[in-house]
Amino acid sequence: MRKTEPRIPTIREVAKLAHVGLMTVSRVINNHPSVRPSTRKKVEAAIVQLGYRQNEAARLLKGQRAKMIGLIVPDLSDAFFASCAHTVQHIARAHGYMTLVVSSERDADLEFQQAELMASRKVSGLLIVTSTRRGDDRLRELQNTGLAIVAFDRPLPGSDADCVLVENRTGAEEATQHLISHGHKRIACVGYDEETYTIHERVLGYTHHMNAAGLKPNIALGLLTLDGIREWLAEALAGKNKPTAIFSLNHRTSIYLLQALAEQKLRIPQDMALVGFDDFDLASIITPPLTTVAQSPVELARRSMGLLLERIQKTHDGIESSPAKILLPVKLMVRASCGPHEERPD
């Protein structure tokens, strides 16, 4: 029973069946031009008849690249990145690629290790949401060996890789403006992980817009846990310039804030208005529905894959071209957490 190995057909058997040489079969498979149509047809028939499939290992050994693309994200259990992974995979499959997904656990070293591992497996391309903030020549070296790399969500510092980013800054400005237009003047900006590019950009957008409106920015970063948020909130409420609105820098912070606000019996939006960056499944369902700045993981992944497939083609053909940059828009999802549109007394 164990010895039922059904003999996977090789190119050799195809050649025998089609009465041609090995290389003819190889050329048919690789769409080489110089094969007579009649011969091609014979070979193709033999391929179908035997159910032949190329042996990747042998191709790899000959120096070809694998029909795989690698995807590195900071955290696969994050719904946003999971959604990206799903889309990437879907598109990759449609183009005959398998996807090697790994989570870098937000660790720059692990991220590079994984990238190198993928490179050593000869993936055709690499899609990466980096966790490095400092430039890293090591990835560049991989690029120089003919690996196509596209960064998305965050740019690869000091790299000339293609990248697809989101209008983080504009989104933050819109969120801030939204709160201002509801009459708020003391708007706090809360989040963690100031090292992350996206967060950094959002803070910049907030700060810029607050200053432009003549308001004083009030930024609290590094609040990683629910406890951190609780503490900050208690402190903020005790101060004399307590905020009337909060701009939350990301999904997780929004959730913690919701909990902390509920614990303090603060009503949204009456006692505290809230806008959060990142939309999430339940944002429209909770009470009150949360106004968010939505970005589309699907679109992000879609455009990134588009760029990657192009880049793989170019790299394959030995064409060098300047890196592409795509900037995707965000959308303010106005819900109830800032209340109806009205002026509010100081």
Place this chain on the structure above:
Amino acid sequence: MRKTEPRIPTIREVAKLAHVGLMTVSRVINNHPSVRPSTRKKVEAAIVQLGYRQNEAARLLKGQRAKMIGLIVPDLSDAFFASCAHTVQHIARAHGYMTLVVSSERDADLEFQQAELMASRKVSGLLIVTSTRRGDDRLRELQNTGLAIVAFDRPLPGSDADCVLVENRTGAEEATQHLISHGHKRIACVGYDEETYTIHERVLGYTHHMNAAGLKPNIALGLLTLDGIREWLAEALAGKNKPTAIFSLNHRTSIYLLQALAEQKLRIPQDMALVGFDDFDLASIITPPLTTVAQSPVELARRSMGLLLERIQKTHDGIESSPAKILLPVKLMVRASCGPHEERPD
């Protein structure tokens, strides 16, 4: 610049540096016993000095299995499976395996295609959350070629693969009992996708417990969309035996129900009590916090990987052993969505 190929060292160069034959190096790498310690040391030093790493492609070509494990889930963008994937990957990495994650899009044929693709890439093991309900010999054939397979979350019909399941039935019984103990008699059971094993089991648990308590089951399945839920709810409320409590069969349904109930201005738990199968991030944060039956994706993945690694070892050593079955407990997370514990009049 493009020609900077830094010559990846081969086993041959290691051999030359260590002044030994090729095979000695190969034996050192594969932990063959018959290598003199002094020789081993020499070779290991050379390996470190050159930064040698095995070439997977060549190993594969020689018929070895890849240091990869495959994971097939119905939907990678589902938080539950994303979390599983994350854990699987983490453990796999710790054991030197990369993970090939794919989503089967809940399609049995695609699922098998992906499995075969992975098999042809010679993965060492396959972890699979199946979307088939009917027996499928094809996976069995893969097993017979020496591929270790472990099913989790759902059993592989007609297969003798190891599997790790969750106490779906018991969980549903506990949820039902919880509602009954709050005095509810008219308890509806709502969800979709009756074809799915887990849902089926939960319905069984609910039905069994309702019957045992002398209550009449009220089951609504096939409600895939928010609209479907809305419609069902309106109808249920219009009937004369309108339910006072709902047992939601999964995460998504719970969310839709929350929205539909809010639209109908029904208060939870006063007008309608609710228990949902599957815990989720915001369950404890929304108002009121939702009572759920929690299962742990992390534990599920952990145990499955444990089984898989064992099975890979056994398969490698040619040991056959009867399939293992693990049943994981669930936990009723009592929150506020069923109200305080009290009897309720009919």
Place this chain on the structure above:
DNA sequence: TATCCAACGTCTAACGTTATCAAGCTCGCA
């Protein structure tokens, strides 16, 4: 019909690894 050209097909040699087999070495015992 002979010659040349173009188009096409085949052969050979790798790619890096491991299984098999054969040979060398050391050690203990007669």
Place this chain on the structure above:
DNA sequence: TGCGAGCTTGATAACGTTAGACGTTGGATA
């Protein structure tokens, strides 16, 4: 001292594919 026995070690031949060198064929032209 000599000689198996057992432990190490090394040479060789695959694994399936592709690049490149090398033949072979057919037709067109003089």
